[in-house]
Amino acid sequence: xxxxxxxxxxxxxxxxxxxxxxxxxxxxxxxxxxxxxxxxxxxxxxxxxxxxxxxxxxxxxxxxxxxxxxxxxxxxxxxxxxxxxxxxxxxxxxxxxxxxxxxxxxxxxxxxxxxxxxxxxxxxxxxxxxxxxxxxxxxxxxxxxxxxxxxxxxxxxxxxxxxxxxxxxxxxxxxxxxxxxxxxxxxxxxxxxxxxxxxxxxxxxxxxxxxxxxxxxxxxxxxxxxxxxxxxxxxxxxxxxxxxxxxxxxxxxxxxxxxxxxxxxxxxxxxxxxxxxxxxxxxxxxxxxxxxxxxxxxxxxxxxxxxxxxxxxxxxxxxxxxxxxxxxxxxxxxxxxxxxxxxx
Amino acid sequence: xxxxxxxxxxxxxxxxxxxxxxxxxxxxxxxxxxxxxxxxxxxxxxxxxxxxxxxxxxxxxxxxxxxxxxxxxxxxxxxxxxxxxxxxxxxxxxxxxxxxxxxxxxxxxxxxxxxxxxxxxxxxxxxxxxxxxxxxxxxxxxxxxxxxxxxxxxx
Numbered sequence: 001x002x003x004x005x006x007x008x009x010x011x012x013x014x015x016x017x018x019x020x021x022x023x024x025x026x027x028x029x030x031x032x033x034x035x036x037x038x039x040x041x042x043x044x045x046x047x048x049x050x051x052x053x054x055x056x057x058x059x060x061x062x063x064x065x066x067x068x069x070x071x072x073x074x075x076x077x078x079x080x081x082x083x084x085x086x087x088x089x090x091x092x093x094x095x096x097x098x099x100x101x102x103x104x105x106x107x108x109x110x111x112x113x114x115x116x117x118x119x120x121x122x123x124x125x126x127x128x129x130x131x132x133x134x135x136x137x138x139x140x141x142x143x144x145x146x147x148x149x150x151x152x153x154x155x156x157x158x159x160x161x162x163x164x165x166x167x168x169x170x171x172x173x174x175x176x177x178x179x180x181x182x183x184x185x186x187x188x189x190x191x192x193x194x195x196x197x198x199x200x201x202x203x204x205x206x207x208x209x210x211x212x213x214x215x216x217x218x219x220x221x222x223x224x225x226x227x228x229x230x231x232x233x234x235x236x237x238x239x240x241x242x243x244x245x246x247x248x249x250x251x252x253x254x255x256x257x258x259x260x261x262x263x264x265x266x267x268x269x270x271x272x273x274x275x276x277x278x279x280x281x282x283x284x285x286x287x288x289x290x291x292x293x294x295x296x297x298x299x300x301x302x303x304x305x306x307x308x309x310x311x312x313x314x315x316x317x318x319x320x321x322x323x324x325x326x327x328x329x330x331x332x333x334x335x336x337x338x339x340x341x342x343x344x
Numbered sequence: 345x346x347x348x349x350x351x352x353x354x355x356x357x358x359x360x361x362x363x364x365x366x367x368x369x370x371x372x373x374x375x376x377x378x379x380x381x382x383x384x385x386x387x388x389x390x391x392x393x394x395x396x397x398x399x400x401x402x403x404x405x406x407x408x409x410x411x412x413x414x415x416x417x418x419x420x421x422x423x424x425x426x427x428x429x430x431x432x433x434x435x436x437x438x439x440x441x442x443x444x445x446x447x448x449x450x451x452x453x454x455x456x457x458x459x460x461x462x463x464x465x466x467x468x469x470x471x472x473x474x475x476x477x478x479x480x481x482x483x484x485x486x487x488x489x490x491x492x493x494x495x496x497x498x499x
């Protein structure tokens with residue numbers, strides 16, 4: 001087998017660019033002889049490349065010097081022992097070598113910073129008011145969710161809660177009927193003077209049958225003005241009265257309607273004009289103070305009664321007054337009074 | 345290229361063999377004594393968490409290079425305490441290195457340090473940095489010329 005001998009071309013000269021990039025290999029003596037000769041030829045003819053080569057040799061020698069750097073055995077041990085960065089930082093800070101005053105200053109600053117953080121993060125207001133939270137709260141309304149609605153009862157949300165307690169009313173939910181038992185005590189207020197004995201001073205009163213259409217004026221029974229007491233609080237008043245009318249059954253709804261027209265609202269548990277006992281109608285309501293004059297004029301149309309202002313511990317809002325009076329059948333009163341001496 | 349005398353063993357973990365290359369790499373790359381020790385410890389801690397059987401030499405280069413690449417090197421050099429941890433050659437001046445440090449790119453510096461200063465095997469460097477041999481040598485050549493322009497050893 002014969003090999004075909006190829007004719008070798010004339011070798012080309014190496015460019016400066018290629019020679020420059022082969023300088024590192026030339027310096028490390030890792031080039032093949034042919035390329036080595038080519039680089040040397042370029043180096044001889046190019047001064048710029050010679051400078052580059054000198055720089056390269058300088059760099060290599062400098063790196064050789066750097067590589068001779070040693071590390072203390074103590075440093076190696078220290079690095080081995082330092083497991084956490086925190087210890088390392090603390091040690092490097094050399095805390096104990098700091099001036100005493102400066103150390104105190106740093107400590108105070110750290111404590112102040114921690115305090116600020118704690119005070120900002122912790123809900124101190126909640127912690128402070130944790131115990132007295134139940135005492136200071138104001139209950140506006142309470143809903144008993146567990147209570148089951150009774151058949152026929154008005155839903156809880158629609159029931160108006162009485163703002164005031166009615167005097168002499170023990171069963172507010174029951175509808176007033178003719179068989180309602182009258183309470184034994186008519187008025188529990190100690191400041192009001194007894195009014196019924198004054199009614200006995202007018203024995204001659206026409207019967208309701210004589211004038212059924214128009215209610216006649218009757219004798220008003222009212223407490224004397226001397227019974228008024230001054231209250232220390234402004235607005236702590238109640239207006240009381242007792243009115244004797246003829247045909248109370250017809251007059252009472254008219255008074256009730258007029259009160260509602262004036263903006264009156266029931267104050268207690270029962271409706272305005274509730275039939276307390278036969279022929280006795282109970283009025284307990286609140287009304288704007290400006291309407292008091294109209295109300296008194298209305299009552300004067302049906303009777304000659306008078307409202308008496310009394311002190312009361314319950315303070316009313318500004319501009320609102322509370323009234324509590326009864327409208328009674330005059331004939332019944334007379335009958336009761338006349339029947340009493342006969343029994344005696 | 346001379347191979348460094350590194351006997352990196354993973355099982356059991358040989359910390360001593362790692363301290364010198366790592367501390368030298370971080371010291372000459374960061375030029376900050378405190379930070380170099382900090383990063384050395386950090387790298388060792390990371391290497392300790394590796395599974396047994398992993399090539400520690402390659403991982404050391406990789407982790408240290410990543411830490412250096414992410415680090416901020418704009419701080420003022422603190423070399424007053426050199427000599428406490430490092431024993432520098434007597435005729436070595438750090439001035440040219442500081443100048444070189446300001447001009448050179450991080451990639452060229454990394455190749456130069458691992459290849460010519462610490463003298464880690466070239467294959468480990470290429471694998472760890474994921475670069476070709478030509479790239480690695482070109483970076484070293486470029487860095488050496490830049491470094492050589494600052495030195496006056498042969499003048």
